[in-house]
């Protein structure tokens with residue numbers, strides 16, 4: 001019965017079906033790009049940690065993360081970035097709409113949701129063009145605590161982070177916390 005009503009509603013409005021289909025395709029594409037971004041980042045991080053521990057790996061996050069994001073943006077046509085309510089790099093500070101979504105993620109997590117499942121998408125108009133926007137929460141894993149944890153962060157890592165990021169807020173996280181989110185946008 002419910003399905004019937006839904007189908008009737010879709011047919012009645014006419015245009016909502018292609019919009020819905022397009023939105024779904026964009027979500028799938030955004031998730032694919034995030035997987036690629038996360039895999040490349042993780043690879044660089046693991047390689048650098050193996051070679052020279054967390055102090056050495058800071059440079060992997062510092063210089064490689066923005067580079068990987070730029071490469072993926074150039075090849076996919078999507079804008080790809082990361083943000084957080086407690087950013088390390090000031091360049092990653094959230095825009096007002098991103099802050100709102102991050103706060104919604106926190107509220108959902110507090111209500112029992114698994115951070116791995118948290119995402120958001122919408123379509124807005126910017127400068128007369130339609131923009132599809134997608135955010136996906138990034139959970140904090142154990143390995144992240146080397147540089148985003150509390151007391152477990154080694155003194156030499158603390159020193160290096162302080163000199164690179166004097167306004168660093170990305171400390172004191174625990175495993176399972178929401179570290180931040182991927183932000184993807186596509187103009188169409």
Ligand code: HEC
Pocket residue numbers: 045054055056057058059061062063065066082083084086087088089090092138139140141143144145146147148170179180181
């Ligand atoms: C070796 C140290 C190190 C480790 C380990 C590390 N990070 Fe980071 N992280 C950084 C640095 C440095 C930056 C700032 C990057 C930049 O300048 O864009 C950063 C930035 C980020 C950002 C972007 C938002 C912000 O705070 O600027 C996210 C999200 C993030 N890290 C998540 C993670 C997650 C999730 C893990 C574990 C899988 C992790 N990091 C492990 C050092 C680290």
